[in-house]
Amino acid sequence: MAKVLCVDDERNVRNLMKKVLEDEGYEVVAVSSGEEAQELLNKERFNILTLDLKLPGISGIDLLRKLQEEGMEVPAIVISAIATPEAVVEAMKNGAVDFLSKPFSPEELLEKVKGVLEMEKMTFNKMERIAKNLIEKGKYDESEKIVRKMFSLAPSSPIPHYLYSLILSSRGNKELALRHLKAALILDENYHLAREEMKKYEEKD
Numbered sequence: 123m124a125k126v127l128c129v130d131d132e133r134n135v136r137n138l139m140k141k142v143l144e145d146e147g148y149e150v151v152a153v154s155s156g157e158e159a160q161e162l163l164n165k166e167r168f169n170i171l172t173l174d175l176k177l178p179g180i181s182g183i184d185l186l187r188k189l190q191e192e193g194m195e196v197p198a199i200v201i202s203a204i205a206t207p208e209a210v211v212e213a214m215k216n217g218a219v220d221f222l223s224k225p226f227s228p229e230e231l232l233e234k235v236k237g238v239l240e241m242e243k244m245t246f247n248k249m250e251r252i253a254k255n256l257i258e259k260g261k262y263d264e265s266e267k268i269v270r271k272m273f274s275l276a277p278s279s280p281i282p283h284y285l286y287s288l289i290l291s292s293r294g295n296k297e298l299a300l301r302h303l304k305a306a307l308i309l310d311e312n313y314h315l316a317r318e319e320m321k322k323y324e325e326k327d
Contacts, residue, residue, distance in 0.1 A: 124169035128152040129159045142228040156180035175202040186216040280306035
């Protein structure tokens with residue numbers, strides 16, 4: 123069963139997460155600071171990290187940045203009472219794969235952990251198929267999580283750029299969508315899906 127590292131400075135929250143996850147069969151280590159978490163991550167391998175944003179010492183965002191700088195690939199779910207759109211975007215930009223706002227139910231916690239672990243098992247091709255399907259159904263938030271993982275798995279592939287351009291376009295961010303389309307074609311000028319999408323922009327101009 124997967125090994126989970128929970129980082130939260132509130133003892134009640136740590137105890138709750140530990141009990142809920144252990145009852146489900148996960149191996150859980152719970153700590154109260156980013157420094158403790160970083161020390162453990164340097165010594166042991168964890169399948170998933172749950173992380174509060176507001177911590178004593180280094181913040182949750184600072185820890186995410188440090189993990190990225192050191193090349194540690196641990197999927198992180200940010201669990202925080204600070205659930206503004208800006209906080210969510212900042213967490214995702216710095217490597218978090220999902221966000222859960224406090225207070226949360228045991229069911230919500232388990233759903234998030236299971237979802238992230240399932241995503242980690244997917245092959246790149248399967249991620250592509252699922253992301254496309256979610257985009258077609260208009261489930262952009264769910265598809266974005268998968269596409270972000272695809273970026274980390276294959277940074278030189280045009281596919282995540284193309285898929286992300288579709289998500290951005292659907293949200294009305296045409297300028298950034300166009301940038302990702304151009305990035306896809308720089309990586310592979312013959313990538314036909316990106317070329318077809320680019321034609322739509324050229325026809326509008």
